[in-house]
Amino acid sequence: MILLVGLALxxxxxxxxxxxxxxxxRVRLRGETTLxxxxxxxxxxPLLRTTGSLAHLxxxxxxxxxxxxxxxxxxxxxxxxxxxVALGLLLNFLVVASNxxxxxxxxxxxxxxxxxxxxxxxxxxxxxxxxxxxxLPWLADVLPLPGAPLFGIVPSAGDLLLYVGVVAFVxxxxxxxxxLPRRAQ
Numbered sequence: 001m002i003l004l005v006g007l008a009l010x011x012x013x014x015x016x017x018x019x020x021x022x023x024x025x026r027v028r029l030r031g032e033t034t035l036x037x038x039x040x041x042x043x044x045x046p047l048l049r050t051t052g053s054l055a056h057l058x059x060x061x062x063x064x065x066x067x068x069x070x071x072x073x074x075x076x077x078x079x080x081x082x083x084x085v086a087l088g089l090l091l092n093f094l095v096v097a098s099n100x101x102x103x104x105x106x107x108x109x110x111x112x113x114x115x116x117x118x119x120x121x122x123x124x125x126x127x128x129x130x131x132x133x134x135x136l137p138w139l140a141d142v143l144p145l146p147g148a149p150l151f152g153i154v155p156s157a158g159d160l161l162l163y164v165g166v167v168a169f170v171x172x173x174x175x176x177x178x179x180l181p182r183r184a185q
Contacts, residue, residue, distance in 0.1 A: 003162075003163065003166065005163075006163040006164075006166045006167050006170075007166065007167075007170060009167050009171075010166060010167040010168070010169065010170025010171045011170060011171075013167065013170075013171035014170055014171045014172070017171065017172075019171070019172070019174075023173075023174070023175050024170070024173065026175040027173045027174065027175060029072070029076045029079065030072070030075040030076055031071075031072040031075055031076070034068065034072060035069065035072050038065045038068055038069055038072075039069075041061070041062070041065055042062060042065050042069075045058045045061060045062045046058075046062065046126045059100070059101070062126070063093075063096065063097060066089055066090075066092070066093035066096070066097075067093065069089050070086050070089045070090055070093065073085045073086035073089060073165075074086050079169060079173055080168045080169050080171070080172030080173060081164070081165035081166065081167065081168025081169035081172070082165065082169060083165075084161050084162075084164055084165035084168060085161070085162055085165030085166065085169070086165075087158075087161050087165075088157075088158040088159065088160070088161030088162035088163075088164075088165055089158065089162065090158070091139050091156070091157055091158030091161065092139075092156060092158035092159065092162070093158075094136060094139060095135070095136045095139035095140055095156065095158070096126075098135040098136050099128055099134055099135055099136070099140070100128060101126055101127050101128035102126060102127050102128065102140065102141055102156065103127075103128050103129070103130035103131070103134045103137065103140035103141065104127050104128070104129060104130055104140065104141040104154060105130035105134070105137065105140050105141060105142045105154070106129070106130060107142075108130075108141065108142040108143060108144045108154045109141075109144070109154050111144035112144030112145060112153075112154050113144075127141070130142075138157070139156055139157055139158060140156055141153075141154045141155060141156045141159070142154070142156065142157075143155050143156065143157070143159075143160065
């Protein structure tokens, strides 16, 4: 939900700065097809609600999308916001890989008003309950936001960087040819 808010904000900023919405359709990124496929994989795999060895396979497949997405963001670092996207993905990858899923810290969830709503659904390998033994807890879902009960979220620092990067990209991306660095002749 917050990503949709980020996209809407990016579009509003794009229009306010005089960039056309139609120009977004002409923006080309290096690895664009791979990016779209991996984003679909990132969304679809957690929805499968698998268990047992199939859940482990889905988790590892999901986790392997992160380094490739980081690589694509770095390849497009000349585009607005892409370095921020890469950093957000890296932070999320580090905490997820260290804990077997994104830890959701109960204290942050309570501060955001999500009392009693921390049960992780069966097969949800994306999130794990944050515990005292959580590795890299400062990178976990620890940032209580106002409105969290409405959206059901407690984001991580990596999530916020991703949102900022997406807003910057949508607001400032230029048409094909102007995002990519020129090759030496």
